[in-house]
Structure formats: structure tokens, C-alpha cells
Amino acid sequence: MTRSLTALCIALSFLMLAGCKGDPATPEYWESGIQQSRRAEDRIRMVEAMRSSGKMDERFLPMLHGQLGTERKPEVRAALARALGDLKHASSVEPLTKALDPAAGDMPAQLANKAIVATLGAIGDRRAIPALVPLLRAKDNYTRIEAVQVLGDMxxxxxxxxxxxxxxxxxxxxxxxxxxxxxxxxxxxxxxxxxxxxxxxxxxxxxxxxxxxxxxxxxxxxxxxxxxxxxxxxxxxxxxxxxxxxxxxxxxxxxxxxxxxxxxxxxxxxxxxxxxxxxxxxxxxIQALVRMQAADALARMRAQEAVKPLAGLVSETDATVRDSYVSALVRLGGRDALPALEKAAGTGDWYARELAVKGIAMLGDARELPLLQKLAAAEPARTAADCKQAEDEGCDDAAALGKQRADQIAGQSKLLEAAQACGGNAGCWVQRMEKAEPRMLERAALEVGRSGAAEHAGALASRLGERDTEARLALVLAVGWLVEGSQDVAKKLREASLPTMRKQLADEQGNTRFVSVNEDLRRLVTTLDRP
The missing domain is CATH 1.25.10 (Leucine-rich Repeat Variant)
Incomplete structure (x- = not known):
């Protein structure tokens, strides 16, 4: 037996014992039961049974308003407020606001206020605002938080x-x-x-x-x-x-x-x-952080004036700092930074060199294939030199580690080959997205986003659930760029993709893996929500 059916049966049994007669589909039936219940807990059970009965409709409003106005026990007022919240009728605003107790000092009264405020929020009628604003100074946080939420929603x-x-x-x-x-x-x-x-x-x-x-x-x-x-x-x-x-x-x-x-x-x-x-x-x-944040902001704005100064910064050997500059250049696109990235690919430790190689693979085309081969050939010696200076992980077999890294560099060639095949053809890049590994998906998304080809926005949006965070961020940025350039794109995505994006954010809430990239997704959702 379900909980609601159990509550209803208990309430009906109580009514029969009390000699109450009538039709459970009428408000008079439940009003009689509530009024005959001397204990507050019994009145609450009656209200909850009424809510579970499936009989409530607008005919019940006058009765519920009357009970709310005369009820002295805050626990019962809270139950009545929840019942009115089920009906969500504008006529309930006045009796609900009158039932508020701004000076509530004990827990039951405070929880009653919270329930009333929640119901006013569910109704969403702006006439409640004057009664809600003073609750921002309420003594208890229960009421204050609920009032804050409702006022924000309104x-x-x-x-x-x-x-x-x-x-x-x-x-x-x-x-x-x-x-x-x-x-x-x-x-x-x-x-x-x-x-x-x-x-x-x-x-x-x-x-x-x-x-x-x-x-x-x-x-x-x-x-x-x-x-x-x-x-x-x-x-x-x-x-x-x-x-x-x-x-x-x-x-x-x-x-x-x-x-x-x-x-x-x-x-x-x-x-x-x-x-x-x-x-x-x-x-x-502090110096590095200010520069890094400026680089990121300029890249998001696609400010091409930033390419030259950013290219001058990729010689930075700290991998974390270099990553910001390379990532910014990758988002900006174009070939102007390739000479600086080629030079950087031979400096710093492996992690810094790898970032420069990624930049080359994300910005170049088949013309950079010989460079990639050259870097791969030089990597075993560079790894051996690194291992002499510091005992990094894997340095117990420097030769094997050097070969592994060389293979990683050579593996980037598929991105250059794809760039040679697709060039500036956004449709070709969209095709490359199908079953693409993360780095190919990342480059394809950025290429499509920079192209301004609004007809492909839906294809990008359909991949926003990508698990790799770098690829997901590229997709979010690319969709945002296309939306910025076209109200029609925003309208289509609002209708076709917005519910899925909202569900994804809700499903992934609290997932530390996606907390950062989903901040960007939240902003995209906000952009699409704007008229």
C-alpha cells in the first residue's frame, strides 16, 4: 500500500469513527474532518490525506483560505500552505501573506513561514513581494533563504x-x-x-x-x-x-x-x-596569473590583436603558464604563431614541450608534418637529457620513455592531415567530429566555431555531453561564438538544445570533474535564455 493511500485510509477511518458523513470530493467533507480534529497532528493528517486524495481543485480554495486564517498552530498552517501550493492560485496570495509571522521566534513558526513563502514562490504572483521583502531580515535562516530564493525567481x-x-x-x-x-x-x-x-x-x-x-x-x-x-x-x-x-x-x-x-x-x-x-x-x-587571465579573456573574445604578443610569451618554460598562452592561441586560430610554437617545442621540460607540440597540431596543416617528424626524432635525446637532470617518472628506462614520447608527437600528425583535407570547410570538420577522439573533436569544434557557419551550431550542441573537458570547453566556446553572430541560431538552439543542456547541468551538479567547464556551459544556457 502506498504511503499516500495509507494516509488517506487512516484519515477516512478517523472520519468514520467521528461520525462524519458526506462526499470526499467536496471541500465540506474535509473541512468537517479538519474542524473535528482536536489535536494538531490529526489536523495535519487530514490535510495531507486531502492532498493525497486527488480530489482537490479550485472549489477547495475558500475553505483552505478560511482554515489558514483561523488556524493557531503553525505546524497546521504549514500543512495548509503546502495544500495551497498544490493549487497555485492567485487568490491565495492575500491569505498567505496575512498568515506570515515576521516575528516568529520558535522553530514551528519559522518552518510555517518557510512553507508559506515557498507556496508564494510557487504561485509566482508579484503582489506577494511587499510581504516577502521584510523577511530578508527575519530571525531565522530558514525563512530568509526561502525569501531570497523566491524574490530572485520573481x-x-x-x-x-x-x-x-x-x-x-x-x-x-x-x-x-x-x-x-x-x-x-x-x-x-x-x-x-x-x-x-x-x-x-x-x-x-x-x-x-x-x-x-x-x-x-x-x-x-x-x-x-x-x-x-x-x-x-x-x-x-x-x-x-x-x-x-x-x-x-x-x-x-x-x-x-x-x-x-x-x-x-x-x-x-x-x-x-x-x-x-x-x-x-x-x-x-601574481604576474603570471594576471597575464594568464588576460590571455584567456582575449581568446574568448577572439581578439586577433592578441596573437603577436601571445606568440612572444609561449617561450615561457613553466608548463602551467605556457598552457594558458598556447590554449589562447589555439582558440584564436591562424598560422601566425607557428614559428614561435616551433621554437618553444624545443625548450623546457617534456610537459612544456608537449604543449607547444599540441599548439602546432591544433593550428597547422600538412606543411607542418616535416616539423612534427623532426620533433619526434629529436625527442628521445631530449628525454634522455631530462632524465639526467631529474629523476622523472619513467626515467628508470629513459630510452623507452623517449620512444613513448616520440610516438605521442608523431600521433599528432592526424590533426595536421585533417586540416589539410578540410581547410576552412566547416562541413568537412563536422564530419570529422563523428567518432572523433578528444583532440580531433577539440580542433574540429574550434574550426567550426571560428568559421561562422551557423548551420552547424546544432551539430556542435549535440556533442556538449563530451566527457573530455578540453573538448567540451571547445564545443561550448564554439557554440557561443556562433550564437553571438546569429539570433536565428540562438532561437533554434533555445528550442532544440536548451532542455538537454539544463538536464546535463542538473545531472552533473556536484561532479568535480566537470565543475569548471560546466560554469562555461551555465553561461551558454544563460545566453540562450536571453530574449
Missing amino acids: KAKEAVEPLITLATDDTVEPFLNKKAIEALGDIGDGRAAPALVRMLTKERKGKSFYVESSFALYQLGAPAADALLQALEGQDADLLKWARSNGVNPASYAMKAATVLGDLREKRAVATLLKQLAFTNTDPQ
Whole structure:
């Protein structure tokens, strides 16, 4: 016997024992049962049985409103609110808001408030907003979090100022700050931009607010770009003063503002970002991070002016840093960086050399096949030299390791051969995507995205579930580039692909493997959601 059927049978048995008669399909039947139940738990059982009966419809609304208005026990009010949430009728807004208890001090009353707010959210009627905004100052976090969520879902501009206060309040739990930031992003009001820019670098109790703030700024769009440009260029005097008083390194904004501006494809930032590729700092790590974030932002914007300075940076021998520059050049496309990548492929340790080889394979064509063969032939000697300097993994048999690495280099030739066969033909690259291994899929996606061939956006979107994160990121970027150039593409993907993308994000929530790349997927979903 199912739980709902069991509850219904218990309630009906209780009614028969109480001598109640009538038709269970009528509100009067259940009203009589509720009123005859002296104990709160019995009234709750009656309400839950009514919900499970399948009989509830709009005829029940006046009865439920009346019961909600006269019920003294908060646990029962919560049950009645849930019942009204099943019906989701606009006429329930007034009785629900009257049933709120802003001064609730005990747990049952607070949970009743939470249930009422949730039902108001389910109804979605904006007339509830004036009653919900004061709950942002409620004593309990249950009600506050629910109110934050509902006001965000309603895009309640009336709540922006109190939400800004809550988002930046150092006296509340960080989780509540985060929820307020998310709500501000959902509302999308430009007044929140300065506070959200500050929260990019804020940390409390070991918690960072960067992920929530950067996404909220992305949701704001143009107003956020205006604020971020000032932060990037160091022209926001109030922000600089706040940063100093909070011990925030101003270079943090050069990094984090650059990232969001890259996400927004804000071309006004290009000149400043180009300057940041030459950023200097006494701390080598800060210097590298600012340059790396500038490189990433410029690549997302497909700023071709960045190719020459980036090519000058790939001589960097630190593999992590070189990876940023090579990845940026790969996304920008073209052959101009190939000479610098050829030189870099002979310098640094194996991991740095391998990145340069990847760059050659992702940007070149058959003309680079002799170069690839030359690099493969030279690799065993380079590996042997590496092993003399440092005992890396596998160095117990340096000859075997050198051959393995040489084979890896030679294996990149298939990418060059595909480039020779396809050239700038996007349709050819789409065909190469079928059953492609990750690196071929990555190059094919970027080639199609850069081509502007909007008719292939659906083919790219159909592969967004790719498990390899580098290939998935290339697909997300490529779809985004095609969407930027065509409202028709955005409309078609909104209809055909958006539900699948949302389901993928929900299914993969909490999966650490995809947490970073799925931030880019979230932004693509937000872009498609925009009218």
C-alpha cells in the first residue's frame, strides 16, 4: 500500500469513527474532518490525506483560505500552505501573506513561514513581494533563504537594495551571502554591479564568493561590464579604497575582472587586456596569473590583436603558464604563431614541450608534418637529457620513455592531415567530429566555431555531453561564438538544445570533474535564455 493511500485510509477511518458523513470530493467533507480534529497532528493528517486524495481543485480554495486564517498552530498552517501550493492560485496570495509571522521566534513558526513563502514562490504572483521583502531580515535562516530564493525567481527589483545589504553582510552565514548574490544575478538589476564586483575577491570563514559573484555579473550583462571595466583599469576609486581596507591586492581585479569581461565578450576591454599581457609584479605568481587571465579573456573574445604578443610569451618554460598562452592561441586560430610554437617545442621540460607540440597540431596543416617528424626524432635525446637532470617518472628506462614520447608527437600528425583535407570547410570538420577522439573533436569544434557557419551550431550542441573537458570547453566556446553572430541560431538552439543542456547541468551538479567547464556551459544556457 502506498504511503499516500495509507494516509488517506487512516484519515477516512478517523472520519468514520467521528461520525462524519458526506462526499470526499467536496471541500465540506474535509473541512468537517479538519474542524473535528482536536489535536494538531490529526489536523495535519487530514490535510495531507486531502492532498493525497486527488480530489482537490479550485472549489477547495475558500475553505483552505478560511482554515489558514483561523488556524493557531503553525505546524497546521504549514500543512495548509503546502495544500495551497498544490493549487497555485492567485487568490491565495492575500491569505498567505496575512498568515506570515515576521516575528516568529520558535522553530514551528519559522518552518510555517518557510512553507508559506515557498507556496508564494510557487504561485509566482508579484503582489506577494511587499510581504516577502521584510523577511530578508527575519530571525531565522530558514525563512530568509526561502525569501531570497523566491524574490530572485520573481526578479523582484524592489528587493535589490536589501539583497545587496544581505550579500555583503559580514555578520550572517556565508551561505546566506551566497544565496543573496545568486538572487541579485537572477534579478539582473545594474544597481548590484558595484557590490558584486567587490564580492569577486571577498573571502570569509574560508569561503570564496567568486563563483557566485562572477556568474551574477555575467547575468547582469552590460551594467556589469561598465563596472568591471573601471575595476580592470584601476579607475574605481571607491573600489580601490575598499580593497585597501579589506587587505585585497588590487591585482586581484586585474585577474578576476578580466575573466568576467572575457565571458561577456566585452570588446571595450581589449586594449587594457593587451597591456596586461605585459603586466609586471614583484611576485612572479601574481604576474603570471594576471597575464594568464588576460590571455584567456582575449581568446574568448577572439581578439586577433592578441596573437603577436601571445606568440612572444609561449617561450615561457613553466608548463602551467605556457598552457594558458598556447590554449589562447589555439582558440584564436591562424598560422601566425607557428614559428614561435616551433621554437618553444624545443625548450623546457617534456610537459612544456608537449604543449607547444599540441599548439602546432591544433593550428597547422600538412606543411607542418616535416616539423612534427623532426620533433619526434629529436625527442628521445631530449628525454634522455631530462632524465639526467631529474629523476622523472619513467626515467628508470629513459630510452623507452623517449620512444613513448616520440610516438605521442608523431600521433599528432592526424590533426595536421585533417586540416589539410578540410581547410576552412566547416562541413568537412563536422564530419570529422563523428567518432572523433578528444583532440580531433577539440580542433574540429574550434574550426567550426571560428568559421561562422551557423548551420552547424546544432551539430556542435549535440556533442556538449563530451566527457573530455578540453573538448567540451571547445564545443561550448564554439557554440557561443556562433550564437553571438546569429539570433536565428540562438532561437533554434533555445528550442532544440536548451532542455538537454539544463538536464546535463542538473545531472552533473556536484561532479568535480566537470565543475569548471560546466560554469562555461551555465553561461551558454544563460545566453540562450536571453530574449
